[in-house]
Structures are given as C-alpha cells and as structure tokens.
Amino acid sequence: MKKKLLFVLLLLLAIGMGAGTASAAGKPTVILDPGHGGTYGGTAGYSGNRTGYYEKHANLEVSLKLKSELEKRGFTVLMTRTNDAQFSRISSGQDLVERMKVANGMIASGNNDNTVFISVHHNATSSPTYGGYETYYFNNNYASSSYPPSTLQRHYSPESGRLAIKTHNAVINSGVKEGRGVIANSLYVTRTANMPSVLLEVGYMSNPTEEAMIKQSWFQQKIASNVAKGVDDFFDVYVVNDKNGRALKHYTSKTDAQNYSKTISGSYVTYKKTGEVDGAAKPDPEPVDRPLVYGIYHPSVKMKDNLFGTEQEAIAEAKKWKNTRVVHTTTGIVHWSNYLDEKFVVLDGSDKPVTRFYQEEAAIAYAGKLPEASVIDDSTLEDDIVWSNFKRKNFIVRSKDKGEMIHLYNREEARDYARNWPNSELFDVWAQKVIFTNTDKTKYSYTPQNIEGADRLKTAIAVSKLLYPNGFESSKSQKTVVLATSGQYADALSAGPLAAHYGNAPILLSRSEALSTDVEQELKRLKAKHVILVGGTSALSASVESKLKSLGMSTERLSGETRYETNEKINAKLPSSDGVFVTAGDNYPDALTAASVAVVKNWPIVLVRDGLDVPSSLKTAFGDEVVIIGGTSAVPSSLEIAVKREIGADSVTRLSGKTRYETGTEAIDYFADDFVSNRLIVSTGTNYPDALVSSAVSARYNAPLFLVPDGSMPSALTTSLTQHSTEKLINRTYYIGGAINSSIKTTVNAMQK
Structure with a gap:
C-alpha cells in the first residue's frame, strides 16, 4: 500500500511575525516524542x-515520567508513542516523516501558539568518556532550501530557542552534567514541527558510567522533574499583543x-499559561484577505476558477459537478469528495469507529491524538489494519534460511508476502504456529557479480551481455538498441523509460564523433535491427548515424x-x-535514481529547471501521481x-534527502513494494555513465539501483540497504562499473548473509 508523503503545514491566516508568538488560543499542551521505537532502536x-537495552527504551521511560510531571503542573500531554512502536517499516527516514505527521496532527485547531513539541533522545559517540546533557532547537540561520523547515517553524524559531534555554537551564541548574549545551541546528523533527520545539539528548549511552546512570529511575525522574519546570517557566509569561493579535513582547511581570x-494603541495582554486576556476583551483582528487555499479538482478535466478561500465555498461549488474533490493546496488533505470513499476508519482502543477519512495519512494524524487507536482500510475484505499505536504486528514472514523478514498486521497481506519468497513461512503469533509455508x-x-569494462563504453557493453548473453532471440519483436553519448549526460537522463518501452532495449554509449x-x-x-539515437549531432554525429545505416540498421534520432x-x-x-x-x-544523480524506479513503474521522467514554465505534461496530469525527486535547490x-x-496537492509528492544517496534511498524506500526481486543493483553516484546503463537491469529484474559514494556509506544508505536486504532474499548483487569501493562491496555482501 502506497503512502504519499503528507507534510502538514497549517496556515495561520491572522498570525503576525513579531517577536515570539501570538496570544494563547487554548490550554497549554505538550506533545512528547520518545525518539526511535520498534525496529529502529537508536544507539545501542x-x-x-x-543487554538488549537500547536508546528507544530509555527515551520512552524518561518520556512517561515527564508526562506525569507535566500533568501535575496542569498541562495537557500527548505522546507520539506510548509503547515500543515504529511509525514506518520502510526506513528510518520515512519513520521520521510519519512520526511528525502524527505529532503535527495532535495540535488542537488554532492552538499552535500554546503547544510545544519535545523529542526525547539519548546520545552516543566514539569516545567512551564523553557525556552530558544537551538541548537542540531549530534556528532560522540554519534554514536551507535543500532541507526546508516548515512554514510555521520559521515563525516559531525564536520561541523554540526560548523553550530550549528554559528547559536546558532548569536541568543543568539541578546539578546534571552539561555536554555541549544549547545547540542551534536543523534536525528533521525540530525543523518540521508546527510549534515551538526542542530535542533533548539526556546523556551519552556510549559512556559506560553515564549509561548505567541513565537506566536508573531516580536519574530519569530528576530529568523529568526539571524539564517540566523548564516548560512551566516557558509558559509563565505575559504577552503583549498588538490589535491584530501579533505578539510584541514577553514579560515575566504582569505590571511590566x-x-x-499602555504605550501601544489597541494592544492587550494575555497570560500565556492560561490564555486569559487581561483587562478589556480581546479585540477582533482587522479583516485580512484570505488566500485561495482550497481547490476543486476532477480526475481528468481542468476545473475553471477552481481556487477558493474557505472550505465551505469550495465544497458548495464542487457539489455542482460530478467526480470532484476539494483539496487543501498546501497540506494535500482531501476535505470532501463525491467520488472518493472515506475508507480509512479510525478505531478507538475498543475497536469502535471514531471517524473516517479519505486519506490514510489524515486518519493516522487524527489517530495519533488518541491514547489507543488504530486505522483500518474498510475497503478490503478483512478491514486491514494500516496503523496502530498499541496493537502488535502478529504475523511474521520468515525465511527458513535467513530468519525473520517482516512483521505485518494482516494475515492475507503476510501470506501474499510469503508467496513471493522461496523456502519461507508465515508464523501467527496469536496461534503460536506456522499457518502457511511456501x-x-x-x-x-x-x-555477487561484477559487471564492468575497461571504460564506460565497455561497461555498457558488459551490461548488454548480461541482459542478452546470446543476443536478441529471433522471436523478440523489438530488436532495438538505445544509443547515447558517453561524453555528457544531458540528453540521456530520461532514456531509461524509453529503453524499457522498446522491449527493454540495452543502452549503449558511443563517442560523439565516431562509432567505436x-x-x-x-x-x-x-x-540489432533498429537504433534510437538520443541527442542531436553534437552528441552523436552524423557519421555515427551513417555508420549504423551502413551496417543495415534503421535509425531514429530524438x-x-x-x-x-529532447526530453x-x-x-x-x-x-x-x-x-x-x-x-x-x-x-544527474536524481534523474538516474528516478530512472531505476520509472522502468519498473512504467512512468516517464519529466526534466525541469528553475525559470522554466510548468511543462504541459504536468498541467494535464489530473489523475496521475506526480513524484518529485530531489530537494528544492534542484x-x-x-x-x-x-x-x-x-x-491537486494530494497527487504530488516530493522525495529528497540531504545528499544524492539519501534521495536515492528515499525513492527506493517509498516504492519498496514495487521491487519484488531477489536481485540488487549497485553503481557509483559520482559518475553518470555506469548508472545510466543500469536502468535496463532494473527493468529486467524488477530490482532497485542503489547509488553509492567513493568512500564510506552514509547511515541512511546503510539503513535502507539493510532493510531491503532483510525483507527480500537477495541472491545476486550486480555491481555495475569498476568505480565501486571494495569496502562498500564487502559491506553490502555481508548484509545478505
């Protein structure tokens, strides 16, 4: 089941951008996030x-104590997890995305100002002597177009800093050893939180003395009590707001x-901890123009004048037409439809229906606010569970040779998974027995198999021989080859889907001036009978085409x-x-990552750049899924x-990471269910030709292409490869090209054993 990434960026239509936040809208709320969980244990x-005691255990123990301390002080406390649960089985990166959907979904309507987010973690380093308590928060100085913060976190950054200082000082002043102090940074959870946010590193578990203390209840209680005091200090302020509700200044003294x-006409004072307005009633803000944030969309037709300022206006207009839906243009949430089914049902802890949603992500965000909840898809025969914060995944697919592969909620989904892999079985935890055997x-x-040549041309030939060791079969209807230049990547970036369409044609490379x-x-x-040349005569000269014709082959130039x-x-x-x-x-790395998935999905690749208009192919993709590969700088x-x-924003997804390698793993993890293959492809991410010709191998074996660096592997790449290698029984890895570091080969090979 595919999940669209849904970044919940709530628009505050009347909020100002003054110092701090606007007036409080409700009871102070703290959203606690015990880091890691489930298969993602954090540091050992x-x-x-x-001992089996990992960071995830310490995070939860401290968070539960902190919840109790905060509730004693009158705060409403919600937790992203209350047991050893994960948010996504796809990857640790996707787990963070889903985690923050839940956290942001817990914010009561209009109460962002009076809600804070605290993620609890424990640290580790290579030094066994380093230790201490640290606090991280997002600072606007670290804003990056490649890893952008949420719109609201940009606004709340000063408040995040104030929260960091208040909580950190309360802990350190209690006698807890300090590490590196308060650190401004751009961690995913803090930069995407739609409220003031901090990440606490309680201590270093790599330090044996500190690790032993971290496990002690008295130490956990000390941390919890003092963080709660810091939160109380954060809220214990009087806020001066202007007549439009914009916060101007904070004071600890009501008189001040x-x-x-009194010096600001129309201003008023609120007490942040209660939201109470001092003196006269809070004035209404001046009218503001409402942005057009609700759109009406049809699966195949462009709706004229389809944008509206309110949900009610959009729904009223949409009801006049068949096959329409109303979508928030920023969040991608479907608010109404007369052709989609509200098939995702939120159940409480007793499995009683609470409410329904059109989208899985919206249902999960709502369910995350409840202490015990599940989300089911009631369009399936058995009302499949798609998410739960308290139920176990009781069906385990395991290989008789390699052990456990994957844990799933649903029997039939698990049975279908086991059918894909030889010598596997399905174990029912409830019944404590094997209920299916492949x-x-x-x-x-x-x-492992090395596919390489002395140069890029010969590596492409080696790939061709892998695909067609005996040449094209006489019965093959399309005896086509795609030919691209070996000198530049510009024209050939989208050649992968083209080659796949022509009977999985091999992609060969040629020098521009002559055919080798x-x-x-x-x-x-x-x-070969037919050759498609990609690019103009500056890429592949007229003499190359002439030579091909002299060999009795028909040619076509795109x-x-x-x-x-050309695209x-x-x-x-x-x-x-x-x-x-x-x-x-x-x-080119993002495009080559897209190619390896595109040939499996049978999707085209549309190339864009900053300054160009939206391609017409995207303007008419009404019923299609549009997946952007790469960050906003690309x-x-x-x-x-x-x-x-x-x-419609519900049809558009962006997949990106900090590096080309993380972007690659984001794409592979997102489409993991499409790669039902016992093969793996690895190629260099620093030189385009080897990866370019690898897409035909992806098409042949339904296998993902992992781009790797020249040096050591990033942690996200290691995590994704490990997950993929665990959940699939890989019996062959193709290393395409001679530029792959031998240590990386050793690491990847070890994952399969």
Whole structure:
C-alpha cells in the first residue's frame, strides 16, 4: 500500500511575525516524542548489544515520567508513542516523516501558539568518556532550501530557542552534567514541527558510567522533574499583543506587560499559561484577505476558477459537478469528495469507529491524538489494519534460511508476502504456529557479480551481455538498441523509460564523433535491427548515424534544441501512464535514481529547471501521481506549488534527502513494494555513465539501483540497504562499473548473509 508523503503545514491566516508568538488560543499542551521505537532502536550505547537495552527504551521511560510531571503542573500531554512502536517499516527516514505527521496532527485547531513539541533522545559517540546533557532547537540561520523547515517553524524559531534555554537551564541548574549545551541546528523533527520545539539528548549511552546512570529511575525522574519546570517557566509569561493579535513582547511581570501595553494603541495582554486576556476583551483582528487555499479538482478535466478561500465555498461549488474533490493546496488533505470513499476508519482502543477519512495519512494524524487507536482500510475484505499505536504486528514472514523478514498486521497481506519468497513461512503469533509455508523449497544462496569494462563504453557493453548473453532471440519483436553519448549526460537522463518501452532495449554509449569498433561488434552480436539515437549531432554525429545505416540498421534520432526539448521528444514516444517522475535536468544523480524506479513503474521522467514554465505534461496530469525527486535547490518549490494548484496537492509528492544517496534511498524506500526481486543493483553516484546503463537491469529484474559514494556509506544508505536486504532474499548483487569501493562491496555482501 502506497503512502504519499503528507507534510502538514497549517496556515495561520491572522498570525503576525513579531517577536515570539501570538496570544494563547487554548490550554497549554505538550506533545512528547520518545525518539526511535520498534525496529529502529537508536544507539545501542556501551552495553545494548549485550543487554538488549537500547536508546528507544530509555527515551520512552524518561518520556512517561515527564508526562506525569507535566500533568501535575496542569498541562495537557500527548505522546507520539506510548509503547515500543515504529511509525514506518520502510526506513528510518520515512519513520521520521510519519512520526511528525502524527505529532503535527495532535495540535488542537488554532492552538499552535500554546503547544510545544519535545523529542526525547539519548546520545552516543566514539569516545567512551564523553557525556552530558544537551538541548537542540531549530534556528532560522540554519534554514536551507535543500532541507526546508516548515512554514510555521520559521515563525516559531525564536520561541523554540526560548523553550530550549528554559528547559536546558532548569536541568543543568539541578546539578546534571552539561555536554555541549544549547545547540542551534536543523534536525528533521525540530525543523518540521508546527510549534515551538526542542530535542533533548539526556546523556551519552556510549559512556559506560553515564549509561548505567541513565537506566536508573531516580536519574530519569530528576530529568523529568526539571524539564517540566523548564516548560512551566516557558509558559509563565505575559504577552503583549498588538490589535491584530501579533505578539510584541514577553514579560515575566504582569505590571511590566501592562505598562508597555499602555504605550501601544489597541494592544492587550494575555497570560500565556492560561490564555486569559487581561483587562478589556480581546479585540477582533482587522479583516485580512484570505488566500485561495482550497481547490476543486476532477480526475481528468481542468476545473475553471477552481481556487477558493474557505472550505465551505469550495465544497458548495464542487457539489455542482460530478467526480470532484476539494483539496487543501498546501497540506494535500482531501476535505470532501463525491467520488472518493472515506475508507480509512479510525478505531478507538475498543475497536469502535471514531471517524473516517479519505486519506490514510489524515486518519493516522487524527489517530495519533488518541491514547489507543488504530486505522483500518474498510475497503478490503478483512478491514486491514494500516496503523496502530498499541496493537502488535502478529504475523511474521520468515525465511527458513535467513530468519525473520517482516512483521505485518494482516494475515492475507503476510501470506501474499510469503508467496513471493522461496523456502519461507508465515508464523501467527496469536496461534503460536506456522499457518502457511511456501511450497518452493529452493535454498537461499548469495553470489555477487561484477559487471564492468575497461571504460564506460565497455561497461555498457558488459551490461548488454548480461541482459542478452546470446543476443536478441529471433522471436523478440523489438530488436532495438538505445544509443547515447558517453561524453555528457544531458540528453540521456530520461532514456531509461524509453529503453524499457522498446522491449527493454540495452543502452549503449558511443563517442560523439565516431562509432567505436567495440560498440559495432556488440550491435552485431545482439543482431540489432533498429537504433534510437538520443541527442542531436553534437552528441552523436552524423557519421555515427551513417555508420549504423551502413551496417543495415534503421535509425531514429530524438533530439531538441535543449535537453528539455529532447526530453519532450522522448516522452512523446511513451504510452500513457498513471504517474510521472519530475527531476532536475541539471542534476544527474536524481534523474538516474528516478530512472531505476520509472522502468519498473512504467512512468516517464519529466526534466525541469528553475525559470522554466510548468511543462504541459504536468498541467494535464489530473489523475496521475506526480513524484518529485530531489530537494528544492534542484526542483524549485515554486514549481511544486504551481503543479499542486493545477492538479491537486494530494497527487504530488516530493522525495529528497540531504545528499544524492539519501534521495536515492528515499525513492527506493517509498516504492519498496514495487521491487519484488531477489536481485540488487549497485553503481557509483559520482559518475553518470555506469548508472545510466543500469536502468535496463532494473527493468529486467524488477530490482532497485542503489547509488553509492567513493568512500564510506552514509547511515541512511546503510539503513535502507539493510532493510531491503532483510525483507527480500537477495541472491545476486550486480555491481555495475569498476568505480565501486571494495569496502562498500564487502559491506553490502555481508548484509545478505
């Protein structure tokens, strides 16, 4: 089941951008987030691998004590998890995304000002002597277009800093050892929280002395009591607001706040801890123009004048038409539809229905506010569970050779999963017995294979020989080869889906000026009949095309004045699809990542760049899923916003990471269910030709392509590869090209054993 990434960015229509927050809207609320959980244990510290006590356990124990302390002080407290649960089985990165959907979904309507987010963690380092308590928060100085904060966190950044200082000082003043102090940074959970937020690193579990103390109830209680005091100090202020509700200044003294308020016409004072207004009733804010944030969308037709300022206006208009839905243009939440089903049902702890939603993400966000809740998809025969914060995944698919592969909620989903893998079985935790065994008894074995040549041309030939060791079969209807230049990537970025469409044609490379003897021999060995040249004569000269014709092959050239026009020519050759990838035309790693998924999904790739208009193919993608690969520095947010307004924000997803490697794993993890394969492909992320020709291998074996660096692997890449290797029985890894570090091969191979 596919999950669209849904970043819940709530718009505050009347909030100001003065110092601090606007007046309080409700009872002070604290959202506690015990970091990690489930399969993501966090650091093992000094002894976790031996004792089984990981960071996730310490995080939850401190958070539960903190909840109790905060409630004693009168705060409403919600927790993202109250047991050993994860938020996504796809990857640790996706787990953070889903975690923050739940956290942001817990904010009561209009109460962002009076809600804070605290994520509890424990640290680790390579030094066994380093230790101490640390506090992290998002600072606007660290805002990045590649890793953007939420719109609201930009506003709340000063308050996040104030919360960090108040809670940190309360803990350190109690005698707890300090580490690096209060640290401004751009961690995912703090920068995407739609309220003031901090991340606490309680101590270093890699320090054996500190780890032993961290496990003690008295120490956990000391941390909880003093963090609660710091939260109380944060809220114990008087806020001077202007007549439009914008916060101007904070005071610890009510008198000082009142005196300052007297100097500002129309201003008033609120006590942040209660939201009470001092003196005269709070004035209504001046009318403001409402942004058009609700759109009406049809699955196949452009709706004229489809944007509205309120949900009610949009729904009233949508009811006049068949097959319409109302979508928030920023959050992507579907608010109403006359053709979609509200199939996602939130159940309470007794499995009684609470409410229904059109989208899984919206249902999960709502369910996360409840102490015990589940979300089911009632369109399935057995009302499949898609999320729960208290139920266990009681069906385990395990390999008889490698052990546990995956835990799932639903019997039939687990049975279908087991059917994909030989020598596997399905274990029912409730019944304590095996309830299904795959009849294919093939024993698991693993073999790595290097596919490389002396240069990029010969590596492409080696890939061609892997795909067609005996050349094209006489019965093959399309004996086609795609030919691209070996000198530049510009024209060939979207060649992968083209090659896949033409019977999974191999992609060969040629020098611009002439066809090499090796490539000529490979074309003959394949018994190729037709060659598609990608790019103009500056990429592949007229003499190359002439040589191909002299060999008795028909040719076809796809080219335009720019790489973007060439991309349009390529996509015009492809059949209609139910989705499209969008990636930057000047960022080859993202495009090559998209290609390995596109050939499996049978989706085209649309190349874009900053300054170009939204391509017409995206303006008409009404019923399609649009997946953007890459951050906002590669594919500008202005284009994303424009596409969302054209076709509906619920149809648009962006997948990106801090690096090209993390972006790659985000795409693979998101589409993990499409890669039902016992093969793995690895190629370099620093040189485009090897990865370019690898997409044909993805198409042949339904396998993902992992791009790797020259040096050590980033943690996100390691996590994704580990997860993929656990949940699939990989019996062959193809290492494409000779530029892959031997230590990386060793690491990947070890994951399969």
